[in-house]
Amino acid sequence: MLEGCTTWPTERAERYRRDGLWRGESLVRLLADAARVHGPKTALVGGGRRLNYAELESGARRMAAGFRARGIAPDDRVVVQLPNTPDFVVVCFALFLVGAKPVFALPAHRSNEIRHLCELSGAVGYVFPGVVRGFDFPALARQMREDVASLRYLFVQGGDGDGQDAAGPARGGDAPVPLAEVDADPAGGGDFPVPDPSDVAFFLLSGGTTALPKLIPRTHDDYAYQVRAAGEASGLTDRDVYLATLPVEFNFTWGCPGVVGVLRAGGTVVFAEDPTPEHCFPLIEREGVTMTSVVPSVVQLWLEGAEWLEDDLSSLRLLQIGSAKLHRETAEQIEPAFGCRLQQVFGMAEGLCTFTRDGDPAETVLTTQGRPISAADEIKIVDEEDRELPAGGIGELLTRGPYTLQGYYRAPEHNAKAFTPDGFYRTGDLARLTEDGDLVIxxxxxxxxxxxxxxxxxxxxxxxxxxxxxxxxxxxxxVPDQFLGERICAYLVAAEGVEPPSLPELKQALHDRGLAEFKLPDRVVYVEDLPLTGLGKIDKKALGALARGEALPETGAFIPVGEAVAR
Structure with a gap:
């Protein structure tokens, strides 16, 4: 195991292997097996390219040989920050072949986050795009090379070498290498190392919005099992076409069952450049997409788009929604609007995934996040003293299992607080269990x-x-209040064509729904839109800054259009 990572306790690791959960299946083998069985079938679509399984596996091997020839070695960490294109998959599997460890960075990350990820991981390499939507990633790479002593190798997306001039010469006189030139004969440098399935395959990022992300080591064993179990829970087959709507670096998109699960099953992955209905709906019709995964903020846009866009969405069989609370009023609209089944998902990059299932009662699908995807997942709900609560009790969700991390990378002090003495991970989520054992976040x-x-x-x-x-x-x-400590501030986006209710009207409506007096909003601010994090969640940190009167983001993503304040 890579230094700085925490291993599974021996007894539990042996049990997971004995029970057939961990099968010694590396992600390298996963792709090789898929290529052998599904060689001529389309694996990836996006960025103007279509790759079949044979081309994907061959391309990954040639790029792995190219990385090796240019100095990338086993256990090296490489930050990978690419948009939703087939290149991301090829790069990651190439690094798996070399034995290097990709560190996923979101497309929305900028210098603060990239510097942090490079320094924390000790990255020697950085894979980045050219200029995207006006942002100069090569210039960012140049700055990172100057700031981070370990960073030696720069690789830029684009076969024409876009960004080389902007990035300038790297340390030692080397210019950033276009990914198209990271190519060599795999037979020229000997066999690639055989991955240890218990070793780290790559690093995901923690999803908090209040601090820089922590690194989550995911092993070949645990991730291969996660995508297999998630695939079974979602009915995934080789006939499925999956639309990668959210950033591919997001665990939801990458492996729930996501891109990796679809490749394991022999299906097809279609990459969306952005999650808007104007972009995604034509892709669903053209490629015959059968399943996708989105967050509640995106599905709100899709529901609005379904009212006026005329694309044929009849191929969809499953819409996974997760990563944030899906309220019943929204959940009830899914099947009528899209003609497909809703699957509520709770998941985290740290591990635990729970899904509703085909055949669950409608009430379960509309109001819960289902059951763990593995019988070996252990979950409990505890109070502030870590006492386990009965069904219906609301407390913190704790979990451990065959694909839940044992510790963040190089974070011993945080790990001491994030885990119980018997190895349960403190998720920080408030949850309850129904009498039937379904999870409600x-x-x-x-x-x-x-x-x-x-x-x-x-x-x-x-x-x-x-x-x-x-x-x-x-x-x-x-929002701070000198008498109450905090007051309740609600930022709202008004529905089109309807007069937005005033604060007194909202208070009366919520009171009529049985909400306690102390839970009623003290302040309401109507905005044009709500800010989102890189993972598509509502950015409450940014809203807090707005409430404090701090400067708005340059994008102007949300602008107050009026407010009603309690007098």
């Missing part, structure tokens, strides 16, 4: 307003606000 422990000593779940209030006819989207945050 109620929000984040920190996503709570403490108003006059009363704890108010932001997600609960948001759900009631979204039930109002004049409200399209909602986000609730705390």
């Amino acid at each position: 109620e929000g984040r422990i920190k996503d709570v307003v403490i108003r006059g000593g009363d704890k108010v779940s932001a997600a609960e209030v948001e759900g009631h606000l979204l039930a109002q006819p004049g409200v399209a989207r909602a986000a609730v945050i705390p």
Whole structure:
């Protein structure tokens, strides 16, 4: 195991192998097996390219030989920041072949995050695009090379070498290498190392919005099992066509079952450049997409788009929605709007995934996040003293299992607080279990307003606000108050064609729904849109900055259009 990583306890590791969960299946072998069985079948579509399985596996091997020839060695960490294109898959599998460890970086990350990831991982390489939507990634790479002592190798996406001049000469006089030139005969440098299935394959990022991300080591064993179990829970077959809508670096897109799961099954992955309905709906019709995964903020846009776009979406069989609370009012619209089955998903880059299943009662699908994808997943809900709560009790979700991390990379002090003495991971999620054993996520422990000593779940209030006819989207945050400690502030996007309700009207409507008086919003601000994080979640950190009167982002993604304040 790579230094800085925490291994599974021996007894549990042996049990996972004995029970057939960990099969010694590396991700390298996963692709090789898929290429052998499905060689001429289309594997990847995107960026103007179509690659079959044989081409994907051959391309990954040639790129691996090219990386090796240019100095990338086993255990080297390489930050990979690419848009949704087949190149991302080829690069990652090429690095797996070399034995190097990709460190996933989101397309939205900039110098602060990339510097942090390079320094924390000790990265020797950085794979980046050229100029994308006006942002100069080669210039960012140049700055990172100057700032991070370990960073030696720069690779730029684009066969014509775009960005070389902007990036300038790298350390030692080397210019950034276009990915198209990272190519060599695999037979020229000897066999590639055989991966140890228990070793780290790559690093995912923690999804918090209040601090720089932590690195999550994922092993070949645990990730191969995750995609297999997730595939079974979603009914994945080789006939499926999966639309990668969210950033591919996101665990939801990469492996729930996502890109890797679809490749394992022999299906086809179609990459979307952005998640808007104007872009995704034509792809669904043209490629016969059968399943995709989105977050609630994206599905809101899709529901609006379905009312006026005329693309044929009849090929869709499954729409996975996860990563944030899906309120019932939205969930009820999915099947009528898209004619497909809804699968609610709770998952985290750290591990645990729960899915609703085909055949579950409608109430379960509409109101819960289902059951763990593995019988070996252990979950419990505990109070503030770590005492386990009965069904229906709301507390923190703890978990451990065959694909849940044992510790963040190079973070011993944080790990000491993030895990219980018996190895359960503290998720930070507020949750409860139904009598039938289904999980319901109620929000984040920190996503709570403490108003006059009363704890108010932001997600609960948001759900009631979204039930109002004049409200399209909602986000609730705390704002400081000298008397109550915190007050409840709701940022709302008004529904089109409906007069947005005033604060008194909202308070009366929520009161009529049975919401306690102390949970009613103290302040309402209507905005044109809500800011999103790189993972597509509502960025409450940015909303907090707006509430404090700080400068808005340059994008102008959300602009107050009026507000009603309690008097």
